[in-house]
Amino acid sequence: MQIGMIGLGKMGGNMAERLRRGGHEVVGYDRNPDISDVGSLKELIERLQAPRAVWVMVPAGAPTQATINELGEHLSPGDLVVDGGNSHYVDDQKHAAELAERGIGFVDCGVSGGVWGLQNGYALMCGGTTEHVAQVMPIFETLKPEGEDGFVHAGDVGAGHFAKMVHNGIEYGMMQAFAEGWELLEASDIVKDVRGSFSSWRTGTVIRSWLLDLLVRALDDDEHLDELKGYAQDSGEGRWTVQAAVDHAVPLPVITAALFARFASRQDDSPAMKVVAALRNQFGGHAVTSTAGSVEKGADSPGADVTPPVV
The missing domain is CATH 3.40.50.720 (NAD(P)-binding Rossmann-like Domain)
Structure with missing residues (x-):
């Protein structure tokens, strides 16, 4: 043809x-x-x-x-x-x-x-x-x-691209699950072979998949992903999937969280986390880190006024 x-x-x-x-x-x-x-x-x-x-x-x-x-x-x-x-x-x-x-x-x-x-x-x-x-x-x-x-x-x-949109939304969720599992294994003091752990799942487990194969391939090239920056773009289809879920009143907590995680990856210095840090400092006296990198005393340090308002 x-x-x-x-x-x-x-x-x-x-x-x-x-x-x-x-x-x-x-x-x-x-x-x-x-x-x-x-x-x-x-x-x-x-x-x-x-x-x-x-x-x-x-x-x-x-x-x-x-x-x-x-x-x-x-x-x-x-x-x-x-x-x-x-x-x-x-x-x-x-x-x-x-x-x-x-x-x-x-x-x-x-x-x-x-x-x-x-x-x-x-x-x-x-x-x-x-x-x-x-x-x-x-x-x-x-x-x-x-x-x-x-x-x-x-x-x-429209049905073809709608199906592909949902496919990509599922892909977001699956990749985020693998990513979080990898981060937890890397943070563990017990697991010494993170790459080997993922590779062992490629046969006989319920999470074996092409995505898992590709992750192991990436770890073969860069075992601890030291050469990569933690920044992930989105193609737009994840956003459309979440919007379609709103339009149809269908709950998509996993896919939505995976999309928002990509947004968070683009923030070197999260504005929202600044507010969280400030509030923790105010109500709990937790120490905060300044833009210069130094750790400042908490709000409950001597002389600090943390008297709660009279309600």
Whole structure:
């Protein structure tokens, strides 16, 4: 099958390569001319035979919207757009409606697999009509891992990215659990082989997983993670998951806590903890650390006024 691929970064480039290895003809476009097959989106469309299929792999938000707008100007009725980026499911419904006015189909597809997808295949979660999904099913079959699993037509437009959003929320929680367990083991005076402990869990335990395998791999490279800074970015899907939970009144304590933990990682000097330290000093006389690094006396030191108010 012939398909246009827009966005040839780490994910899009590998996906294009996997499709070519699977016998498909891929025409790729990227803003980087060194890796692009064509010089513009218009040229990409001209290279494809009708009915055309175009897969979009650009950042969510404004870049995706701009791409959809331009594709709408150049594609023809009967053509199809697949958004395989990390778009918000609400945006999918908007994009589908915009393209439908021109007779152009739309499928949203959440993609998981990272840099390992070229070798192992990509887990695909798509949303759209049965007709539109069938139109690009040969592409899905090649991108997915071998076997029965790895692909789902999750529902209507937006369902694919909604499922991927929840997937990433679960991923947040799992990574946070591994992270907290690692920190506790590292803090222990009893456990001498933290890396070995994690490695031992890879066989026979209920927490064995690919994430665990990847953590052990990271510890093989840097046993105590001394070369890393404790800073973790979020892609936005964790936030969308928590917001969707609020919208549907579904409690997500683990995923929400994992998202907030990432926020905390970005604070070298937490403003909230300054308030906590100040209050502990005021009501309990606990010592505080100044910005100069020195430890100052607590509020209950001689001469300090800690008389509680008369109620």
